[in-house]
Amino acid sequence: MGTMIEIRGLSKHFGSLKAVDNASFSVGRGEVLGFLGPNGAGKSTTMKMIAGFVTPTDGKISVCGHDVASEPVAAKSRIGYLPEGAPAYSDMTPRSFFEFVGEIRGFSRAERDRRIAEVVRRVHLESVVHQPIETLSKGFKRRVGLAQAILHDPDVLILDEPNDGLDPNQKHEVRSLIREMAPEKAIVLSTHILGEVEAVCTRAIIIDKGRVVFDGTPTELEAKAPSSVEKNRLDWVFRSLTSTEAPIGDSHRTPQPTQASAEETQQEKETANTGGGEL
Amino acid sequence: MKHVLTIFKRELSGYFLTPVAYIFIVFFLLLINTLTFWYGGLYENQQADLASFFNWMPILFILFMPAISMRLWAEERKTGTIELLMTLPVTIGQAVTGKFLAAWAFAAIAIALTFPLWITIAYLGDPDHGVIFSGYVGSFLMAGAFIAIGSAVSALTKNQVVAFIITAFFGLVFFLIGFPPSIDAMQTWMPDFLIDTMASLSFYTHFDGLSRGLVEARAAAFFGSLIIFSLFLNALFLDAKKAE
Numbered sequence: 001m002g003t004m005i006e007i008r009g010l011s012k013h014f015g016s017l018k019a020v021d022n023a024s025f026s027v028g029r030g031e032v033l034g035f036l037g038p039n040g041a042g043k044s045t046t047m048k049m050i051a052g053f054v055t056p057t058d059g060k061i062s063v064c065g066h067d068v069a070s071e072p073v074a075a076k077s078r079i080g081y082l083p084e085g086a087p088a089y090s091d092m093t094p095r096s097f098f099e100f101v102g103e104i105r106g107f108s109r110a111e112r113d114r115r116i117a118e119v120v121r122r123v124h125l126e127s128v129v130h131q132p133i134e135t136l137s138k139g140f141k142r143r144v145g146l147a148q149a150i151l152h153d154p155d156v157l158i159l160d161e162p163n164d165g166l167d168p169n170q171k172h173e174v175r176s177l178i179r180e181m182a183p184e185k186a187i188v189l190s191t192h193i194l195g196e197v198e199a200v201c202t203r204a205i206i207i208d209k210g211r212v213v214f215d216g217t218p219t220e221l222e223a224k225a226p227s228s229v230e231k232n233r234l235d236w237v238f239r240s241l242t243s244t245e246a247p248i249g250d251s252h253r254t255p256q257p258t259q260a261s262a263e264e265t266q267q268e269k270e271t272a273n274t275g276g277g278e279l
Numbered sequence: 280m281k282h283v284l285t286i287f288k289r290e291l292s293g294y295f296l297t298p299v300a301y302i303f304i305v306f307f308l309l310l311i312n313t314l315t316f317w318y319g320g321l322y323e324n325q326q327a328d329l330a331s332f333f334n335w336m337p338i339l340f341i342l343f344m345p346a347i348s349m350r351l352w353a354e355e356r357k358t359g360t361i362e363l364l365m366t367l368p369v370t371i372g373q374a375v376t377g378k379f380l381a382a383w384a385f386a387a388i389a390i391a392l393t394f395p396l397w398i399t400i401a402y403l404g405d406p407d408h409g410v411i412f413s414g415y416v417g418s419f420l421m422a423g424a425f426i427a428i429g430s431a432v433s434a435l436t437k438n439q440v441v442a443f444i445i446t447a448f449f450g451l452v453f454f455l456i457g458f459p460p461s462i463d464a465m466q467t468w469m470p471d472f473l474i475d476t477m478a479s480l481s482f483y484t485h486f487d488g489l490s491r492g493l494v495e496a497r498a499a500a501f502f503g504s505l506i507i508f509s510l511f512l513n514a515l516f517l518d519a520k521k522a523e
Contacts (some may be wrong), residue, residue, distance in 0.1 A: 051366040054522045077368035085358030090291070091296040103285040104367045133295075146362075 002029045004186035005050060006155050010059035012045050012210075019045045021210035022059070027186040027203075029155075032178060034218075035190035036202035038242050041118055042210040043190040044084050047158050050188070051081040066153055080154035086145030088136035094125055094144045097133060099153060105152040119147040122177060124163060138165035146174065150181070155263070159179070159189040175200045194234040197221070208242040282369045286377025290351075294385050307343055307389050311335060321428070327404025327423055332396055333414040333490035337454050340418075340425050345446035347386055348429025349439040351378050354439035365521050371514045375498065379430050379510055386422040390415065410492030417489025420502035421482055425450055429508035434516040450482075457481020467500070 005027040020042040027033050035043045048054040048237035052072050059066040061068040066075040077164055088097055095116070102112035122127055123143040128136055133144060150155060162178075163171045176185060178200050191197065197204045197218050204221050214221060214237075224240075225233040251253055294300040298331035315332040316322070352426045366375055400406050429446035431481040436442050464476055478484050485498035 022455060048362070048522060051362075053366050073368045073370060076366055081363075081366045083359065083362040083366070087363050089293070089360055090358065091293060092289075096292075098335070100285065100289045101367065104282060106281075106368075174482055239478050 003027070004029055004064055006060075006062045007050070008060045010046065010049065010061060011057045012042070012049060012054060012058045016208045018057075020049070023207070023210070024059075025155075025205060025212060025215060027188060029186055030183050032187045032189070032201045032205055033202045033255050034197040035188060036192070036194065036204055036238065037207035039192065041207045041242070043207055045159055045210075046207070047081075047160050047188065047190060048083075050156075051079055051083075051158050052076050053083075068086050077152075080149035080157045082145045082149045085092070086142045088133045088141065088144050088148070089226075091132060093132055094120070094128050094136075094147070095129040097144065097261060098148065099149050101151055107152070115151055115153075115205050118175040119151050122150070123147045124173065130256075131202065139167060139170050140234045142166060143170070143174075146177075155185060156208065157185055157187040157189075159187065161191060162189055163191065163193070194238060198234070206238065206241050213241045282373045283377040283380070286369065287381045288375055290378050290381030291384055294347075294381070299387065303343070303346060304353065304389050304392060307339070308392055311339055311393060312396065326448045327400055327406040329396060329400055329406070329411050329414060330490070332393070333418065333486075335420050336414075336490070337486055341447055341450040341454060343389075344386065344422055344425035345429050345443045345450065347382050348426045348446060349416045349433055349442040351382055352513075353436050353439045354432040357439075361521060365517075371517050371521075375430070375510055375514045375517065379427060379506075379513075382430065382493045383423050386426060387419055390418050390422060395408045407492060410490075413492045414490040417486045417498065417511060420489070421486050424453075424482065424509070426501045426503045427506040427513070430451075431513035431516060433508045434513050435520075453480070455481075455483075457484035457487075470481060487505070 003026045007026065008024050009087060010020055010023045011018065023042075023046060035046070037043050045054060046069050050063065051067050052075060055069070062074065063075040064078045066078065068075045089100075092100070098116045098119070099112065102115060106116060120126055123146055123149060125140065128140055133141060136144065142162070146159070148160060149159065159178075163174055167176060176194075178189070181187065182200075184203075188195075189201070201218055204214065204216065204218050205212055206221075214224075218234075219236055221234050225236045229236045312333065314335040315329075318331075318335075352361070355364060365371070397411055400411075401408075425446070428449050429442065432446045432449070433439075433442040436445075457479075458481070462474060462478060485495070485501045488495050489498050
């Protein structure tokens with residue numbers, strides 16, 4: 001299993017806040033790594049650093065052997081990245097947006113058009129390719145972002161909350177897509193839905209206050225719960241591993257955030273069951 | 280170079296995807312023609328030249344050029360697309376250059392659409408076409424300087440209105456430090472060497488020469504180096520705080 005992403009001693013400080021604190025891990029081909037953690041734990045910051053958008057305070061990131069700091073263009077050409085919130089040029093149509101991205105990725109016109117046709121089919125955008133992106137629903141926008149990320153069939157996929165805002169059917173499709181692509185790629189995805197990890201990930205990392213507090217398979221994660229816990233075992237482990245007090249700069253969290261996340265997971269499981277029957 | 284062209288094309292077509300470009304061009308032409316005829320006295324001067332037209336150019340630019348440049352980076356920040364652009368395999372230099380050239384090309388289109396005035400004056404009299412051409416070259420270079428400054432300012436904020444106001448302020452300052460009436464006012468209390476230094480940095484000074492048909496290498500070098508310096512700052516600003 002070749003190592004595709006190699007991270008050593010990665011830190012990012014915003015003033016006195018340590019958003020990411022000395023994180024080290026690597027991701028190999030064929031792995032789907034789920035990034036978990038409370039809001040503000042440093043998931044997005046870590047992904048932004050791998051994608052080359054945020055400059056680390058300290059540490060090294062290499063993608064397919066290319067150092068992100070010293071060879072940014074080489075590293076970026078190997079990565080497909082879906083940023084949080086799936087930003088896209090809202091005046092453009094998905095078609096013209098993909099043409100732009102395809103041109104930047106260096107494809108000839110024919111190759112670009114072939115790839116666009118393929119991703120449009122894979123994420124089911126056929127009905128909206130000629131509509132301005134700003135007029136699309138949240139689910140379509142997310143899939144436009146996903147299509148943009150996989151257009152060049154990258155070795156490394158970084159997906160920040162790929163399933164946020166999708167309905168259960170769409171979630172099911174995105175999960176199938178991720179599983180389908182998984183064997184030839186290294187995929188990192190973040191989520192705050194624990195059920196997602198069981199559904200698609202081969203490995204989970206839990207980050208809390210910028211630190212990696214767990215790194216293992218979803219089965220190992222679940223096994224950390226005592227046998228007396230019968231329902232929502234992952235939630236139990238998540239709660240025990242992560243802090244409940246609000247981190248700096250995140251005053252909106254309630255004193256019992258884990259209660260909320262437990263409910264969310266429960267809901268998630270239910271919707272997934274109605275949606276596709278898998279999980 | 281290919282990446283610069285790709286970004287240039289996307290950005291330029293972006294101007295025309297919304298009504299903003301058309302509104303901009305219509306109002307720019309309306310205003311410049313009105314000012315040239317009514318307040319510039321194009322007919323009354325009884326001169327076959329476009330002096331009254333080019334006199335208004337810098338003043339209109341203070342208002343209009345920031346409107347072109349304000350969106351360049353502020354909008355990318357606001358909508359989050361900056362994260363997309365900066366994680367595509369392009370360098371900051373390529374992105375800055377492509378976007379700047381697109382905004383400059385848009386300004387060039389607006390300026391070029393004033394051509395009926397040139398035709399009118401050629402029909403009415405026998406103007407010195409070299410002088411008019413030089414005036415257009417000056418307008419184009421000055422527009423580039425305005426937009427390069429505006430692009431750098433736009434990289435610092437996610438608010439287009441803030442970018443507009445700050446850029447317009449810079450434009451006004453660069454205009455006034457060489458504008459004869461304001462020089463007269465400053466001469467009463469400022470040492471001459473300071474006034475000369477400031478005037479040599481003014482858009483007005485360099486544009487004035489070009490609009491009189493003096494194709495000065497110095498003026499071209501001034502606008503050119505101002506553009507390069509501003510774009511360099513633009514790239515630095517982006518690199519330092521692209522994610523903020």
